[in-house]
Amino acid sequence: MSADDVDLADLLGTQEGPTLEFKSTAKREGGRGDAIGKAVCAIEDRIEVTNPGGPFGQVRADNFDRVTDYRNPSLAAAMKGLGYVNRFGRGVGRVRKALENNGNPAAEFQVDDVSWAVVIRSAA
Numbered sequence: 001m002s003a004d005d006v007d008l009a010d011l012l013g014t015q016e017g018p019t020l021e022f023k024s025t026a027k028r029e030g031g032r033g034d035a036i037g038k039a040v041c042a043i044e045d046r047i048e049v050t051n052p053g054g055p056f057g058q059v060r061a062d063n064f065d066r067v068t069d070y071r072n073p074s075l076a077a078a079m080k081g082l083g084y085v086n087r088f089g090r091g092v093g094r095v096r097k098a099l100e101n102n103g104n105p106a107a108e109f110q111v112d113d114v115s116w117a118v119v120i121r122s123a124a
Contacts, residue, residue, distance in 0.1 A: 050117040061111040065092040095120070 041048045055061060057069030068089040070076040079085045095107050099120065108119040 046119050046121045048117060048119050050115065052115050054112060054114045054116060061113075064109070064111050064116070 039048075039050045041050075053071070055064055056071050059067050059069050066089075076085070076088070080088070092107075092109075095118075099105070099107055102123055104123045105121045108121075110117045110119075
């Protein structure tokens with residue numbers, strides 16, 4: 001496994017997980033920053049991250065990539081304090097840039113009133 005492979009154990013801070021080829025920035029921002037409550041599934045050529053909670057507060061489907069709000073600000077602060085988040089509100093942009101730099105297809109975001117998902121596909 002190279003430094004650019006994704007290890008879902010690293011992505012989620014768990015002990016075990018399969019490996020796919022993705023830049024480390026994309027893997028980190030795609031799932032680790034807000035892993036609680038998400039389902040992460042590694043499929044042959046992609047990673048799918050889903051969350052049954054839709055956008056919250058000021059966040060909507062049309063601005064999810066530019067606005068942040070948190071259901072549990074204390075948990076968000078704790079995750080930042082523990083080093084799982086380095087700066088709020090930057091993850092989507094960092095995922096997009098990392099995937100583009102690596103030659104991966106663009107991330108596929110699906111956001112509606114009751115859930116959201118992102119699909120990150122392996123580089124060709």
